[in-house]
Amino acid sequence: MNDQKLNLGDFEKELNSLDMASLEKDISAMESDSEMKALDASRVKEVICRIYRKVRPVLKSIGSIWFIPASIKSAVNLLCRALDTLCGIS
Numbered sequence: 001m002n003d004q005k006l007n008l009g010d011f012e013k014e015l016n017s018l019d020m021a022s023l024e025k026d027i028s029a030m031e032s033d034s035e036m037k038a039l040d041a042s043r044v045k046e047v048i049c050r051i052y053r054k055v056r057p058v059l060k061s062i063g064s065i066w067f068i069p070a071s072i073k074s075a076v077n078l079l080c081r082a083l084d085t086l087c088g089i090s
Helices: 008-017 020-031 033-038 041-064 070-087
Strands: none
Touching: 020 041, 041 070
16 A cells, blocks of 8 residues: 555545454553553563554555655554564564
């Protein structure tokens, strides 16, 4: 998606495809201090990667939005590369 200008219909489709209830549950679990303290490092990584896999298509499509500043696109791309590595996504 980064090689072409973003089709807003495609972007909206990506947003609508997210299971927001599931994503909200995962994020709420991470925000809960008691649950995060009980998680070991591998479990934290598992939760982060599960959330990232859900939002990755939207993050990747940010690079195709023409009015987003290059510095923000670059930062999002760097974040995606780091999380791809962490989560074993190629």
